[in-house]
Amino acid sequence: MSSLTLHINTLAEHLQDKADTRQLVAITGAPGCGKSTLATELARRLNTQRTKATVVPMDGFHLDNAILEARGLTQRKGAPETFDAPGFIRLVKALKTGEEVFAPIFDRTRDIAIAGAVAVPVDAKVVIVEGNYLMFDEAPWSELAGLWDVTARLDVPMPELRARLIHRWLSLNYSRAVATRRAEGNDIPNAQRVIDRALPCDFTFDGQPAPAQNAQI
Numbered sequence: 001m002s003s004l005t006l007h008i009n010t011l012a013e014h015l016q017d018k019a020d021t022r023q024l025v026a027i028t029g030a031p032g033c034g035k036s037t038l039a040t041e042l043a044r045r046l047n048t049q050r051t052k053a054t055v056v057p058m059d060g061f062h063l064d065n066a067i068l069e070a071r072g073l074t075q076r077k078g079a080p081e082t083f084d085a086p087g088f089i090r091l092v093k094a095l096k097t098g099e100e101v102f103a104p105i106f107d108r109t110r111d112i113a114i115a116g117a118v119a120v121p122v123d124a125k126v127v128i129v130e131g132n133y134l135m136f137d138e139a140p141w142s143e144l145a146g147l148w149d150v151t152a153r154l155d156v157p158m159p160e161l162r163a164r165l166i167h168r169w170l171s172l173n174y175s176r177a178v179a180t181r182r183a184e185g186n187d188i189p190n191a192q193r194v195i196d197r198a199l200p201c202d203f204t205f206d207g208q209p210a211p212a213q214n215a216q217i
Contacts, residue, residue, distance in 0.1 A: 007038055007205045011152060012045050014203075015126055022098045023126050024147060028134040028201070029154035030191035031078065032164035038154065038205075039130040046126055054124045056095070058131020060104030061088040062113050078190050080133055085140050092147050095120060095127050109172070132190070135199040142199070151201040161191050 046053035061084045105117040165187040169179030
């Protein structure tokens with residue numbers, strides 16, 4: 001049995017024991033650790049078990065490139081200060097109400113956020129939110145810690161993260177030199193920051209297998 005399956009089993013069994021109210025599940029960790037893969041597969045498992053689940057990615061709250069350029073943050077895209085953190089916190093609070101909510105997604109290929117791309121219906125009993133800064137000990141992100149019902153962190157060694165982050169740029173047709181420069185100049189420092197400022201989670205999973213080549217991680 002793969003470690004991914006074990007992680008899904010652990011979370012699915014835990015969530016099935018919860019009361020029949022909407023549960024917010026945070027799946028967090030450094031960029032490249034496999035959050036999207038785990039979130040997607042957990043939602044698939046829950047839906048097959050007749051528990052309505054929806055995935056909401058944090059990355060939909062990337063600030064637009066024009067704003068990043070105006071603030072001198074273009075080269076830091078993906079760092080905590082390059083997201084609309086207050087807007088994301090408002091979204092999570094709205095999800096807590098149990099009402100229908102619409103959320104944005106981030107299109108990595110086009111490098112833009114798309115508003116209202118995810119619909120969270122009233123009957124979604126589990127909302128799985130995935131992102132780097134869901135359990136992060138810096139304001140205002142630290143406000144999120146008290147909003148989750150279940151938290152899980154994926155812990156992947158830095159050498160493996162480095163390889164995955166370089167591969168992410170290679171998959172977008174950048175040369176090896178450019179992919180390495182982009183990963184080492186920004187993605188890897190962001191990953192280290194996530195690790196250094198991590199808040200404790202209910203579950204910490206080690207050894208997440210490498211996602212499929214085209215997976216968004």
